[in-house]
Amino acid sequence: MKTIKASIIGFGSVGQGVAKVLLRKKEELRSMGLDIKVVAVADSKTSVIDMNGLDLAHVLERKASEGNVGDANITGHDIIRDVDHDVVIETTPTNINTGGVGLQNMLMAFNKKRHVVTSNKGPLALKYKDLSALASKSGCAFRFEATAGGAMPLLNLVRDTLSGNDVISIEGIFNGTCNYILTRMMEEHATYELMLGEAQELGIAEKDPTYDVEGIDSACKLVILANAVFGMDVAYEDVHVTGISRITPEALMLAETNGYVVKLIGEVNRQRIQVAPRLVPIGHPLAVGGTLNVASLQTDLAGPVIVVGRGAGSIETASAILSDIISIYKD
Amino acid sequence: MRVSMDIELQDAPGQLVQALKPISEFRGNLVSVVHHHEKRTPRGTIPVQVVFETDAFNVSPLITKLENLGVGVIRVNEEKFLEKGTVVLIGHIVHTDLEDTIDTIDKTGYAEVVELHLSMPSINKSSSASFRIDAVGKKELKDAISLLRSVAIKKDLVLIEPIESEIL
Numbered sequence: 293m294k295t296i297k298a299s300i301i302g303f304g305s306v307g308q309g310v311a312k313v314l315l316r317k318k319e320e321l322r323s324m325g326l327d328i329k330v331v332a333v334a335d336s337k338t339s340v341i342d343m344n345g346l347d348l349a350h351v352l353e354r355k356a357s358e359g360n361v362g363d364a365n366i367t368g369h370d371i372i373r374d375v376d377h378d379v380v381i382e383t384t385p386t387n388i389n390t391g392g393v394g395l396q397n398m399l400m401a402f403n404k405k406r407h408v409v410t411s412n413k414g415p416l417a418l419k420y421k422d423l424s425a426l427a428s429k430s431g432c433a434f435r436f437e438a439t440a441g442g443a444m445p446l447l448n449l450v451r452d453t454l455s456g457n458d459v460i461s462i463e464g465i466f467n468g469t470c471n472y473i474l475t476r477m478m479e480e481h482a483t484y485e486l487m488l489g490e491a492q493e494l495g496i497a498e499k500d501p502t503y504d505v506e507g508i509d510s511a512c513k514l515v516i517l518a519n520a521v522f523g524m525d526v527a528y529e530d531v532h533v534t535g536i537s538r539i540t541p542e543a544l545m546l547a548e549t550n551g552y553v554v555k556l557i558g559e560v561n562r563q564r565i566q567v568a569p570r571l572v573p574i575g576h577p578l579a580v581g582g583t584l585n586v587a588s589l590q591t592d593l594a595g596p597v598i599v600v601g602r603g604a605g606s607i608e609t610a611s612a613i614l615s616d617i618i619s620i621y622k623d
Numbered sequence: 624m625r626v627s628m629d630i631e632l633q634d635a636p637g638q639l640v641q642a643l644k645p646i647s648e649f650r651g652n653l654v655s656v657v658h659h660h661e662k663r664t665p666r667g668t669i670p671v672q673v674v675f676e677t678d679a680f681n682v683s684p685l686i687t688k689l690e691n692l693g694v695g696v697i698r699v700n701e702e703k704f705l706e707k708g709t710v711v712l713i714g715h716i717v718h719t720d721l722e723d724t725i726d727t728i729d730k731t732g733y734a735e736v737v738e739l740h741l742s743m744p745s746i747n748k749s750s751s752a753s754f755r756i757d758a759v760g761k762k763e764l765k766d767a768i769s770l771l772r773s774v775a776i777k778k779d780l781v782l783i784e785p786i787e788s789e790i791l
Contacts, residue, residue, distance in 0.1 A: 463787065538781045542742035543713050543751035547783070549740070550709045550753055557786055571709060571785040578786065 294621060295327045297343075297377035301368035301397055302384035303335035303351075303361055306411050306438070306613075309606030310381055311348045313614050326621055332375050333361050334368035336384075341366070341375055369393065372400045379620070381613060382410035388508060388528060391415040395423075402426040402434075409616040411438035411609050417512040417528045420519040435616035440516050441466065443608035444585050444601030448615060450521050457591040459521055461561035464578060464587035466513045468603045469497045469504040470536050470556040474569075475581040478544045478553060484537060496583060506535035507567040510558045514567065518560050526565060534568040547571055553579050624759060625654070625676050625702040631668035631695035639671065642694045649685045651675040668695060679703070704735070704757035706764040710771060714780035716741065716750045725754075727774050734758035734767035 300307050314321075314328055321328055329345035340351060340362025355361050372380055380401040384394045395415035401408045408427070410416075415423060416439055427434035440446045450459055465471050469491060476487040488505065491497035503509050511531040518524040536556050547554050552571035555578065559566050572579045577598045580586045585603030590596055602608040632638040639658060646653065654674040662670055677685075679701070686696050716724070725736045738755035754771075758764035768784055775782035 461787070534781065538713055538749065540713055540742075540744075540749055540751045542744060543711050543781075543783065546740055546742060546751055546753035547709075547711050550755070552709065552785070554711070554783055559787065569781070569783045571711065571783055573785075576786075 293322065293327050294325055295329055296379060296617075296621065297329050297331045298379040298381055298617070299332040299334070299368075299371055299375065299377050300330055300381045300383060301334050301372065302382065302394075302412070303333055303355060304383065304385065305606040306609045307333070307335070307381070307383040308352060308355060309608075309610035310383060310613050311352055313607060313610040315348050317614065321618075324618065324622075326618065328617065331377050332371045334366070334371055335361050338362050339364045339366045339368065339371060341371065343376075367393075369396055369400055372397055372404060372406065377406060379407045379409060379617060381617070382408055382412050383613070384412055386412055386414040386503075386512070388414050388417060388503075388512060391418045395419060398423055398434075399426065402430045402432050405430050405432055407433040407435075407620055409433075409435045409613055409620070411436075411613060413439045413509070413512040413516065416519070417515045420516065420527075421525050424519075433620040435620060436516065436520075437616050438609045438612035440513050440520070441585060441587060441599070441601065441612075442468075442603035443605070443611050444587060444599050444603060445612070445615070446517065446587055446589075446599065447520055448619060449597075449599065450589070452619075454589070454591060454594060454597065457593045460590040460592060461559070462517055462521065462587055462589050463557055463559040465555050465580065465585050466510040466558045466567075466587070466603060467504055467507075467556060468583035468585055469501065470507075470510070471581070471585070472496050472583045473505070474536060474539065474544070474554055474556065477539065477541055478548065481541050481545065483541055484539055505537050507533040507556060508535075510556060510567045511565075514558045514560045514565050518565050522560065522562055524562070530565060532564070532566045532568070536569055539569055548574070555579065624679055625674065625705055626651070626682055627672065627674045627700045627702070628696060629698040630671050630673065630689065631664055631666070631697060632671055633693065634663075634667065634669055638669075638694075641692060642671065642689065643673070645685055645688045645692070646673065646675055646677075649677060649681040649688075651677040651681065651685070666695075670697075676705075704737075704759055706758045706761050708756045708758070708764045708768065708785060710754050710756065710768060710785070711783040712752045712754065712771075712775065712780050713749050713783070714775075714778065716752050716780060717743070719778035719780065724771070724774055724778070727770050728754075728756060728767050731763075731767060731770070733760075733763040 338360040394412040557570040
């Protein structure tokens with residue numbers, strides 16, 4: 293049995309999802325020979341540390357009842373620096389302007405020779421080259437499946453299952469919020485504002501939806517794919533981005549008359565990285581509805597390979613994080 | 624452009640090859656040849672339908688050449704545009720000189736806007752339009768759409784283009 297000491301830094305929806313999944317999959321992990329012991333959890337204000345392994349059920353209960361994880365006044369960054377452990381599960385919120393605390397956390401983790409598994413897109417969209425260089429210099433694993441497609445496997449699919457293939461291009465729907473709004477506008481012949489309101493009411497869109505609807509989230513994911521899959525050295529500024537806020541119901545109906553649906557499509561190949569509303573033929577594999585994400589990979593040997601899945605959600609994202617943790621220790 | 628031609632051959636060996644040779648001499652790329660050997664015209668000749676792609680300026684000298692060889696050219700049908708595409712535009716389409724937007728494509732000589740549907744829900748709101756564009760080939764269609772892309776940026780219109788992948 294291999295004992296892995298981990299910290300969960302950031303205890304919002306995704307961090308809590310990771311805790312729940314680790315609890316739920318404890319036996320399966322043990323049967324793989326992995327005993328994952330979470331020794332520290334930090335949210336934005338508080339933290340809790342136990343070198344013998346925290347009772348995650350208890351931490352989740354406390355977060356639900358009191359809104360914090362513990363009494364310790366130690367930041368996630370301090371935990372990464374001072375608490376002896378192997379893997380940092382970095383699930384703080386994405387900050388696309390500075391990289392936020394996530395960037396500092398990752399840098400510290402690699403300096404302390406700890407592996408990083410993350411769902412945080414900001415640091416990767418801004419500083420991918422620096423982070424991956426530092427990770428390999430420190431001999432650490434750096435895994436970020438959750439950042440590119442949520443639960444939809446992309447990076448591990450390319451790295452493991454499709455290894456030997458040259459990926460020529462990837463295009464698809466990388467934001468469930470936009471897909472929901474466009475799908476509903478088409479179904480109801482309703483305006484963008486109306487369906488954004490519905491999405492907000494259902495918790496599918498944020499109060500400030502800019503990050504999703506203006507294509508920023510999709511663009512960050514493409515940057516990560518461009519760097520990680522295509523070996524490019526690009527950042528967010530290199531993406532041409534058009535969002536969905538100017539789409540009219542009339543445009544959707546005209547598209548439909550011509551046999552198309554409109555989807556916010558992200559496209560990356562060695563020539564260009566672009567996010568824009570595009571016409572997708574009705575019945576085409578990329579024409580998925582609701583909050584689903586989809587990606588079509590063009591490869592030189594396998595031809596087109598298509599994955600469809602959930603791009604967001606607490607447990608769904610935690611699924612990608614868990615697969616990353618397992619992949620580090622299976623290697 | 625794509626040309627479909629009905630020709631008539633004498634019923635003698637080597638006639639088909641002799642009729643097809645000039646097509647390749649005039650840089651024609653054969654798409655199909657249907658040889659109706661069992662059918663006879665009242666003139667006792669054999670009807671053949673050929674379809675090929677070539678440049679427009681080759682068609683007329685090719686016909687002359689065929690006729691000089693004794694091949695009867697009965698019908699010629701030229702189809703200039705082989706590729707069809709659709710785009711959707713959103714914004715102040717009419718007030719940003721719609722005619723000029725269409726001319727951008729029509730002036731190229733290799734593509735034309737062949738259909739336009741316009742929806743203007745109310746005066747202050749954005750209009751939406753779908754354009755059907757015909758072009759002589761795939762590359763030309765892409766070029767036409769990219770011309771439209773620069774016009775859209777200049778006129779602050781949202782251009783919705785078809786996706787790249789051709790999986791189906």
